[in-house]
Amino acid sequence: MGDESRTDRIVASPARKAIGYGVRAVHVVAAAKGAKISRKDALLKKFRSARPWYVLRARKLWLGVAGNDPLLSQVWIGDLKTFSSVGYALTRQAGVRDLWKSGFNAWTNSSRLVLVNGQPVPPKDQRGLDDRLRITLLHEAVHVGQFEDTRDQPPKTYREMVGYEAKAYAETKKALDQLEPQGTDLAKTNQAEILDFFTGLDKPPGNGKLPDSYFVDELTARGLLPNSANPKDPASLYVRSVRMEPP
Numbered sequence: 001m002g003d004e005s006r007t008d009r010i011v012a013s014p015a016r017k018a019i020g021y022g023v024r025a026v027h028v029v030a031a032a033k034g035a036k037i038s039r040k041d042a043l044l045k046k047f048r049s050a051r052p053w054y055v056l057r058a059r060k061l062w063l064g065v066a067g068n069d070p071l072l073s074q075v076w077i078g079d080l081k082t083f084s085s086v087g088y089a090l091t092r093q094a095g096v097r098d099l100w101k102s103g104f105n106a107w108t109n110s111s112r113l114v115l116v117n118g119q120p121v122p123p124k125d126q127r128g129l130d131d132r133l134r135i136t137l138l139h140e141a142v143h144v145g146q147f148e149d150t151r152d153q154p155p156k157t158y159r160e161m162v163g164y165e166a167k168a169y170a171e172t173k174k175a176l177d178q179l180e181p182q183g184t185d186l187a188k189t190n191q192a193e194i195l196d197f198f199t200g201l202d203k204p205p206g207n208g209k210l211p212d213s214y215f216v217d218e219l220t221a222r223g224l225l226p227n228s229a230n231p232k233d234p235a236s237l238y239v240r241s242v243r244m245e246p247p
């Protein structure tokens with residue numbers, strides 16, 4: 001996560017039944033017939049119907065990433081920017097508001113939803129763009145599996161978050177190594193930069209018994225966290241109090 005290229009993800013909140021957060025959502029209030037549509041319903045509708053060019057492209061590429069995998073095949077691809085603004089409107093969490101501004105290529109907090117980010121206008125290098133997007137989606141696919149394993153529970157600490165990232169970036173590196181040498185400058189530059197930011201983060205110096213604040217400091221110094229992230233609570237990055245269900 002972090003600069004304009006960061007691919008990322010993360011988590012949700014523990015008590016998903018109690019608090020409800022993230023993606024799976026809430027159907028509130030079944031409006032009575034003819035009743036005025038609630039503000040929340042209108043916002044959720046806005047989220048579900050947003051499909052800028054990079055979302056459409058990612059949906060197409062996701063078919064290749066998911067293949068026949070039953071878990072990945074049911075994942076819905078949405079727009080991070082809209083998720084971020086709608087999530088903020090519903091929860092007033094600054095960490096959620098700033099998610100898309102952190103420039104992650106993609107992000108997830110669920111085993112059922114991946115959110116992608118992009119510029120309003122596609123860059124000219126279509127092939128590089130597809131390579132970058134595909135590598136990003138491969139990374140997110142690892143997180144989708146992690147969320148499945150934890151039943152959509154988010155990491156409780158930044159240290160745990162870094163562990164998840166180390167696994168996902170291993171997949172990024174593998175995909176990067178397999179890229180053909182030509183025509184992939186955009187993807188390579190972009191992803192190599194991210195790897196560079198991330199390298200070694202999961203292998204702290206010393207005996208490894210560092211306080212959790214070490215990871216927060218490192219993530220922050222490397223530009224991997226939104227400015228508004230709460231250093232004490234990774235869950236501040238997740239949409240709580242409301243769930244946004246894929247259509």
Ligand SMILES: [Zn+2]
Nearest residue numbers: 007008009168
């Ligand atoms: Zn990640």
